[in-house]
Amino acid sequence: MVGYIILIPLxxxxxxxxxxxxxxxxxxxxxxxxxxxxxxxxxxHVEAVNRFSPEMxxxxxxxxxxxxxxxxSFLPAAEPSDKYVxxxxxxxxxxxxxxxxxxxxYDMGFNCxxxxxxxxxxxxxxxxxxxxxxxxxxxxVIEDTLSRYGKDIILxxxxxxxxxxxxxxxxxEKAVKxxxxxxxxxxxxxxIVPVLKxxxxxxxxxxxxxxxxxxxxxxxxxxxxxxxRPIDSVPGNTIxxxxxxxxxxxxxxxxxxxRVYEATEGLKEIHLFKGAGxxxxxxxxxxxxxxxxREFLKKAGILNQ
Numbered sequence: 001m002v003g004y005i006i007l008i009p010l011x012x013x014x015x016x017x018x019x020x021x022x023x024x025x026x027x028x029x030x031x032x033x034x035x036x037x038x039x040x041x042x043x044x045h046v047e048a049v050n051r052f053s054p055e056m057x058x059x060x061x062x063x064x065x066x067x068x069x070x071x072x073s074f075l076p077a078a079e080p081s082d083k084y085v086x087x088x089x090x091x092x093x094x095x096x097x098x099x100x101x102x103x104x105x106y107d108m109g110f111n112c113x114x115x116x117x118x119x120x121x122x123x124x125x126x127x128x129x130x131x132x133x134x135x136x137x138x139x140x141v142i143e144d145t146l147s148r149y150g151k152d153i154i155l156x157x158x159x160x161x162x163x164x165x166x167x168x169x170x171x172x173e174k175a176v177k178x179x180x181x182x183x184x185x186x187x188x189x190x191x192i193v194p195v196l197k198x199x200x201x202x203x204x205x206x207x208x209x210x211x212x213x214x215x216x217x218x219x220x221x222x223x224x225x226x227x228x229r230p231i232d233s234v235p236g237n238t239i240x241x242x243x244x245x246x247x248x249x250x251x252x253x254x255x256x257x258x259r260v261y262e263a264t265e266g267l268k269e270i271h272l273f274k275g276a277g278x279x280x281x282x283x284x285x286x287x288x289x290x291x292x293x294r295e296f297l298k299k300a301g302i303l304n305q
Contacts, residue, residue, distance in 0.1 A: 016212055023209060024216035027196060028127035028223060030092040032120055038096035045283050048103035054096070057114070062144040064118070065136035071095065071122040072141065075102060075112040083302065084149060085156040086113045086141055088163030090279055091128055094121035100282050101158060101186075104290045108303060110156075111149070115141045117163065127221045130162065130192045130228035131169040138166050142175050154302060156182040161252060161279050164188020168230035168260060171237045182300045184293070186244040187279050190231035190256040198251055231259055238266035240300035244289065246276030269296055 033041075035054075042049045057073040064070045073095055077083070085105050087098035095114035102112050118134045119126035126133070138157075145155065157180055159167035165188040170176045189195050196214075197207055214225045241264045243257035254272055261270040271292050273281040282289040297303045 016209070017216075019209060020212040020216040021220065023200075023205070023213035024220055027213065027225065028129070028217055028221055030128070032092050032125075033094055033097070035094050035096050035121060038094040039099065042096060042099040046100045046103075046286065048286065049099045051103065052099065052106075062140060064140050068124055069122075070115055070137055070140055072113060072115045072144075075106065075114070077109050077111045078106065079109065081109045081111055082150070082152070083108070083110045083154045083156075084113060084145060085110050085158055086115070086138070086145060088115070088138060088157070088159040088166050089117060089120070090161030090163055091130075092120070093160075096121075098158070098160065098163070101160075104282070104293055105158075107290070108294060108297065113141065113145055117166065127217075127223060128162070129223045130189075130225065131165040131230055132223065132228055134162065134166040135169045135173070138170050139173060139175055142179065146175075146179060151179075154181050155179055156184070156297075156302070158184040158186070159188055160186045161188060165192075165228070165230045169233050171233045171239065177239070180239055182297065182302055183239050183241045184244065185241065185257065185260060186281065187246060187249055187252050188230060188256065188260070189252045190229070190259040192225055192228035194256075195252055196225070198253070202251075231263060234260055234263040235265075237264045240267040240296070242268065242293070242296045243270040244281050244292070245270070245272050246278060246281045246284075247272040247274050248276060249278045249280075251278040267300055269299075 057075050059073050061069045061071055089097040095116045098114050105112050116123045118137045157167045164185040168188055196210055200207055217223045217225050243261050245254045245257040257270055261268055273285045276284045
């Protein structure tokens with residue numbers, strides 16, 4: 001009888017440990033899209049993307065923080081321009097996943113720099129750390145862009161979801177504070193823990209499993225998910241920042257953008273797009289999105305009035 005009493009908690013511990021390892025892997029190893037899948041989705045859902053083709057982009061490879069390859073695509077402006085924007089995509093997507101935003105910038109005379117985030121696209125596979133390690137890739141792209149195209153360019157950052165969080169996480173870095181003239185955060189999260197809770201509820205997984213799962217992510221992959229808090233890098237920021245978010249986003253809910261908006265300083269705006277779910281604002285409200293973006297860049301002194 002005593003043996004059974006001992007075996008029951010041991011069995012529960014083993015079950016929780018196994019499930020935690022499974023969830024930790026799910027959190028960090030979501031199925032990545034291919035470049036072809038990403039481009040096809042963009043072309044099917046955003047008519048303006050069909051003005052472009054992969055052949056119009058110049059591809060090159062730069063080095064990351066640990067000398068690993070980062071794959072980049074560059075779309076030059078229609079006319080010579082000193083305006084550049086670096087676009088950072090979301091989790092499981094590729095650099096082509098940011099093509100939905102390219103028509104807006106292209107029409108405003110921007111050169112567009114798209115890159116595969118850490119562990120995504122054509123890059124070497126790594127578990128996702130939700131901005132903690134992804135920041136290093138963004139900083140490498142910023143450094144390369146300034147070196148390649150000139151220190152005196154007008155540079156902006158535009159991130160979607162994970163990309164938005166990565167951009168926010170970089171706000172206190174010297175390279176960003178000294179060289180970036182504007183930031184667009186589209187549905188980026190302020191803190192990953194509430195997002196993981198939403199995902200677990202949607203998958204009908206008990207919330208209490210989140211905590212041992214985060215521990216498993218730390219033990220197995222060295223990722224402290226509880227530290228993925230881009231909001232901590234926002235206070236004190238004075239770079240013009242605009243938050244874009246789908247009003248009907250039920251995954252990374254609009255409250256994340258509201259928290260970012262309240263925390264940042266200097267020129268700032270927030271826009272919630274009716275009828276838009278997660279990462280869909282520029283899809284369901286393309287015209288409105290472009291107008292909001294253009295007006296903000298005028299206020300930030302990037303575009304002429």
